[in-house]
Amino acid sequence: MRNILFGGVLAVLIVSMQIAIVGQPKESSSLSGLEFRQAPDFELTDINGEGVHLSDFQGRVVMLQFWAQWCTSCEGDLRVFQEIHENNLDREVTILGLGYASGSRGEISQLAKSLGVTFPMLLCTEEVRSDYQVAVFPTTFVIDRQGRIRDRRVGALESGYWKQRVEELLADN
Numbered sequence: 001m002r003n004i005l006f007g008g009v010l011a012v013l014i015v016s017m018q019i020a021i022v023g024q025p026k027e028s029s030s031l032s033g034l035e036f037r038q039a040p041d042f043e044l045t046d047i048n049g050e051g052v053h054l055s056d057f058q059g060r061v062v063m064l065q066f067w068a069q070w071c072t073s074c075e076g077d078l079r080v081f082q083e084i085h086e087n088n089l090d091r092e093v094t095i096l097g098l099g100y101a102s103g104s105r106g107e108i109s110q111l112a113k114s115l116g117v118t119f120p121m122l123l124c125t126e127e128v129r130s131d132y133q134v135a136v137f138p139t140t141f142v143i144d145r146q147g148r149i150r151d152r153r154v155g156a157l158e159s160g161y162w163k164q165r166v167e168e169l170l171a172d173n
Contacts, residue, residue: 038148039054039062039141039143039148040128040131040132041054041055042054042125042127042128044122044123044124045122045123046120046122047105047106047108047109047112047121047122047123048105052096054143055147057096058145058146059092061093061143061144061145061169061170062093062094062096062142063081063084063093063094063095063096063141063142063143063166064096064098064132064140064141064142065077065078065081065095065097065098065138066098066100066124066129066134066137066140066141067098067099068100068102069101069102069103069107069108070102073138073155073156074138074156077138077156078097078115078117079115079116079117080159080162081095081097081162082115082116082117082118082119084162084163084166085118085119087163088166092170093166093170094119096119096120096121096122097117097119097121097122098122098124098128099111099121099123100124100134100137102123108121109121136154136155138154138155138156139153139154140157142162144172145169151165
């Protein structure tokens with residue numbers, strides 16, 4: 001009987017850990033005091049070897065998608081953000097994919113190509129992950145035109161949510 005009870009407790013623990021690692025959508029933005037704070041600037045290398053600064057996009061709505069290659073829900077989110085990217089090419093919206101511990105530039109480039117991702121894909125560093133307090137993948141930030149963090153969501157969310165947030169921030173002068 002003890003073995004069965006121990007096995008049940010162990011199974012619950014394993015499932016809980018998997019949910020925590022992959023991440024689940026949260027109802028609140030869980031900004032932990034980050035909302036309306038100036039987004040930390042960074043310089044990261046993209047998959048073409050070029051340096052990209054967040055501050056280069058001042059005056060635009062920016063979405064930062066922190067993802068990891070081993071994250072099962074991240075690929076679906078990358079596809080959602082590709083759709084948003086394609087639908088906003090003529091608007092002041094920039095999407096940046098920040099791949100954390102996801103391999104070499106070549107490996108990330110191959111993944112982007114296989115998913116049809118055309119927005120900039122960057123190699124995320126531990127410093128940037130820490131600056132943005134990212135512990136779970138995927139994690140997405142939305143930054144307004146003034147460079148302030150306006151939203152942070154952990155886990156995969158429906159595309160309608162992100163499309164609505166982009167529209168709200170584009171309408172916000």
